[in-house]
Amino acid sequence: MGAAGIGGGTVNLYSWLSQFFGDPDRRHGPDSIVHRVGEHLLFSGEALGWALLLAVPLGLLLGYTGKAAGLVTALSGAARALPTLGLVTLAVLLAGVGDTAVLVPLVALAAPVLLVAACEGVRSTDPDLRDAARGIGLTHRQVLWQVCIPWALPALLAGLRTAAVQVIATATVASYVGLGGLGSYVVGGLATRDFAQTIGGALLVVLLAVATQLLFALLIRYALPAGLRRARD
Amino acid sequence: MIRFDGAAKRHPDGTLAVEGLDLTVPAGRTTVLVGPSGCGKTTILRMVNRMVEPTAGRVLLDGTDVAQLDAAKLRRGIGYVIQQAGLFPHRRVIDNVATVPYLLGWDRKRARTRASELLELVGLPPETARRYPFQLSGGQQQRVGVARALAADPPLLLMDEPFSAVDPVVRSGLQDELLRLQAELNKTVLFVTHDIEEAVRLGDQIVVLREHGRIAQVADPATLLAAPADEQVAAFLGRDRGLRGLALRPAEGIVLLAANTPLDGWTLAVDQEGRPTGWQRSAETIRQVAVFRPGLDTLRTALDSAVLSPARVAVAVDHAGRVIGLAPRAAVLDALDAAGPDTAAGITATGVADGR
Amino acid sequence: MGDEPLVRWHWIGTHLGYLRDLLLDHAVISLLPVLFGLLMALPLGLLCVRFPRLYQPLAAVFNVIYALPALAVFVVLIPYTGLATQATVMTPLTCYALAVLLPTTVDGLRSVPEPVRQAATALGYGPWRRLAAVELPTAVPYLVAGLRVAAVSSISLASVGALVGRGGLGYLFMDGFQRTFPTPIVAGIVLVTALALVTDAVLLLARRLLAPWARRESVVGR
Numbered sequence: 001m002g003a004a005g006i007g008g009g010t011v012n013l014y015s016w017l018s019q020f021f022g023d024p025d026r027r028h029g030p031d032s033i034v035h036r037v038g039e040h041l042l043f044s045g046e047a048l049g050w051a052l053l054l055a056v057p058l059g060l061l062l063g064y065t066g067k068a069a070g071l072v073t074a075l076s077g078a079a080r081a082l083p084t085l086g087l088v089t090l091a092v093l094l095a096g097v098g099d100t101a102v103l104v105p106l107v108a109l110a111a112p113v114l115l116v117a118a119c120e121g122v123r124s125t126d127p128d129l130r131d132a133a134r135g136i137g138l139t140h141r142q143v144l145w146q147v148c149i150p151w152a153l154p155a156l157l158a159g160l161r162t163a164a165v166q167v168i169a170t171a172t173v174a175s176y177v178g179l180g181g182l183g184s185y186v187v188g189g190l191a192t193r194d195f196a197q198t199i200g201g202a203l204l205v206v207l208l209a210v211a212t213q214l215l216f217a218l219l220i221r222y223a224l225p226a227g228l229r230r231a232r233d
Numbered sequence: 234m235i236r237f238d239g240a241a242k243r244h245p246d247g248t249l250a251v252e253g254l255d256l257t258v259p260a261g262r263t264t265v266l267v268g269p270s271g272c273g274k275t276t277i278l279r280m281v282n283r284m285v286e287p288t289a290g291r292v293l294l295d296g297t298d299v300a301q302l303d304a305a306k307l308r309r310g311i312g313y314v315i316q317q318a319g320l321f322p323h324r325r326v327i328d329n330v331a332t333v334p335y336l337l338g339w340d341r342k343r344a345r346t347r348a349s350e351l352l353e354l355v356g357l358p359p360e361t362a363r364r365y366p367f368q369l370s371g372g373q374q375q376r377v378g379v380a381r382a383l384a385a386d387p388p389l390l391l392m393d394e395p396f397s398a399v400d401p402v403v404r405s406g407l408q409d410e411l412l413r414l415q416a417e418l419n420k421t422v423l424f425v426t427h428d429i430e431e432a433v434r435l436g437d438q439i440v441v442l443r444e445h446g447r448i449a450q451v452a453d454p455a456t457l458l459a460a461p462a463d464e465q466v467a468a469f470l471g472r473d474r475g476l477r478g479l480a481l482r483p484a485e486g487i488v489l490l491a492a493n494t495p496l497d498g499w500t501l502a503v504d505q506e507g508r509p510t511g512w513q514r515s516a517e518t519i520r521q522v523a524v525f526r527p528g529l530d531t532l533r534t535a536l537d538s539a540v541l542s543p544a545r546v547a548v549a550v551d552h553a554g555r556v557i558g559l560a561p562r563a564a565v566l567d568a569l570d571a572a573g574p575d576t577a578a579g580i581t582a583t584g585v586a587d588g589r
Numbered sequence: 590m591g592d593e594p595l596v597r598w599h600w601i602g603t604h605l606g607y608l609r610d611l612l613l614d615h616a617v618i619s620l621l622p623v624l625f626g627l628l629m630a631l632p633l634g635l636l637c638v639r640f641p642r643l644y645q646p647l648a649a650v651f652n653v654i655y656a657l658p659a660l661a662v663f664v665v666l667i668p669y670t671g672l673a674t675q676a677t678v679m680t681p682l683t684c685y686a687l688a689v690l691l692p693t694t695v696d697g698l699r700s701v702p703e704p705v706r707q708a709a710t711a712l713g714y715g716p717w718r719r720l721a722a723v724e725l726p727t728a729v730p731y732l733v734a735g736l737r738v739a740a741v742s743s744i745s746l747a748s749v750g751a752l753v754g755r756g757g758l759g760y761l762f763m764d765g766f767q768r769t770f771p772t773p774i775v776a777g778i779v780l781v782t783a784l785a786l787v788t789d790a791v792l793l794l795a796r797r798l799l800a801p802w803a804r805r806e807s808v809v810g811r
Contacts, residue, residue: 336713366802
């Protein structure tokens with residue numbers, strides 16, 4: 001390791017990166033990039049799944065009835081203030097290293113975003129449209145499913161994008177308590193002063209987050225019904 | 234005075250908004266531009282304060298090409314009122330009105346004093362001054378818009394459909410207010426509307442426009458109604474324009490019968506003051522009496538009074554509402570014929586234009 | 590963890606001064622970047638509104654920056670700004686704040702209704718003067734909404750800085766974790782959240798004072 005020191009004057013990012021990516025451990029075994037990316041995506045996806053399951057139905061319902069919308073916003077604001085690193089460390093001390101320890105903080109991160117997106121998405125449905133739907137004889141359940149949810153879809157997808165990016169970025173922190181994923185490179189490198197590993201890991205997380213961002217941008221552009229896309233312009 | 238001298242506007246995409254326009258807007262009068270939507274009337278209005286720059290021709294303000302003036306300074310000297318009022322949401326009403334005085338560098342106290350005067354002038358109660366625009370009704374907001382346009386006492390006022398967004402009752406009130414203000418202030422007003430009734434009511438001179446800002450006719454309201462230039466203008470003026478024209482002519486020179494003349498068995502009952510209380514014939518009584526005030530009301534009101542009366546006479550009253558005489562329908566129509574020679578010519582011209 | 594209770598009140602009692610110092614450090618490293626972000630977002634936003642072509646590329650760049658994981662950025666910066674320095678933590682936090690504040694500034698400046706903008710022009714405001722006198726005040730509710738988001742997430746993110754040696758209250762999480770001692774962690778979570786909520790309340794109050802004419806509580810997201 002050539003430029004081992006920290007802040008040691010000249011810094012050669014390129015040599016660190018080539019050292020990191022050139023290491024055979026990155027290609028095979030438990031510390032390989034593929035394995036780490038897999039771990040990272042797995043618990044990010046798991047956390048998102050739980051958050052979706054918990055927050056979206058509740059958000060849609062609260063948004064449709066229009067009740068407690070102010071409360072939802074206030075609570076989610078407060079939830080955003082919760083420090084993930086604190087939650088992760090506390091969860092590990094209370095529940096031990098494992099799925100729960102990483103899932104609780106990440107779900108706590110994603111759920112409020114999705115809750116607000118679902119709630120506000122449904123609530124923002126054009127009131128005339130809801131009126132008209134009721135007027136031609138749709139039941140509340142039908143109005144929710146056929147009018148409000150399609151209307152809320154762009155907001156929901158945007159919320160899902162924000163949540164996904166935040167979860168993937170924050171999941172790095174989970175490695176601090178030994179939970180694997182791309183954060184392992186970062187945290188492991190920091191602990192052993194192996195900067196090639198730290199910076200390589202950081203770069204991979206950045207790439208993964210940016211890729212997620214792009215994926216959702218495409219999804220929002222092409223997966224929405226044409227009428228909705230135009231209605232938003 | 235404003236003079237449009239071949240003023241034209243072609244949009245960057247090549248479409249023509251206004252073809253060369255030649256028009257003179259006289260000082261101290263109200264000129265109304267009226268026409269269907271898309272005829273370029275707003276574009277013409279906005280050429281005056283350089284919100285739109287003509288692509289050919291010139292706009293002269295008291296003989297000076299506006300293109301030679303600094304746009305911002307020019308605008309501070311021209312009042313501008315638009316449909317949605319466009320009040321600044323973050324400023325109290327009084328500061329909205331004082332906008333141009335502030336821009337002209339007046340000190341705060343003087344600007345606010347002036348603004349208060351204007352609020353009073355447009356008929357808003359003093360407590361309005363401290364409110365924010367969202368706390369006002371649409372009609373009140375529009376009054377503030379007018380006050381703001383008048384704040385620096387500009388000689389010229391541009392009004393772009395200022396009363397179109399309020400309900401008919403409020404609109405009518407605002408129109409009255411503008412007529413009253415104009416009688417007092419004698420500004421040069423250039424007013425845009427798509428509503429011919431409004432044009433007839435407010436304009437001293439009406440400019441009827443077709444697409445691309447082509448002038449179909451320039452005339453005073455009575456002449457316009459009596460003698461539209463062609464079928465298209467006549468169609469735009471709509472039905473009953475003959476009757477509506479009566480609303481522009483004073484009920485003068487009508488020969489009156491004595492108030493107690495019995496007509497077809499009907500007599501007009503009056504109270505001690507001499508005010509009409511109803512029509513009577515044997516056991517029948519009709520309490521409502523439509524009246525007109527000779528010299529104050531229009532021929533339209535006089536004819537209305539005659540049409541509504543069971544005795545087929547219009548009831549003439551003085552300013553205090555006391556009966557001064559009765560006018561049979563024929564007498565009202567005779568007064569129409571007796572009106573000035575140019576109106577008579579107008580009626581003849583109408584017949585020709587309509588191909589009758 | 591054995592019989593260790595969630596909170597040992599005795600520890601908190603004997604560490605009040607320590608907690609206060611960490612709280613102050615946390616406030617500085619998390620809120621100063623928001624201030625810097627605001628100071629940059631205002632001129633940038635004005636430029637973007639005045640020259641609309643600038644906005645798309647800038648927005649795209651900040652969109653990507655916002656997606657960057659804080660820990661990763663802290664780490665990448667270490668070689669340039671040093672380990673455990675304020676700059677290492679505050680530089681990315683400033684970028685995040687700017688990424689939130691630039692779009693809200695631009696949205697706010699653009700939120701002026703077209704008739705109001707036209708009226709301002711017709712009354713004789715030049716373009717820059719109009720931006721300062723009409724667009725900027727109208728943008729205040731949007732700006733405050735953006736500041737609330739930026740401040741709260743900055744406060745939460747700053748604790749991650751502990752992993753690179755400068756995280757204010759975040760240090761409590763590492764300390765507690767390494768000693769298997771939950772009290773500092775709980776204290777840290779409570780203090781971070783409290784700091785965020787107090788900041789949020791102050792911003793709400795500021796909005797009420799600065800923009801009493803704004804009708805709704807939430808302007809953004811409607």
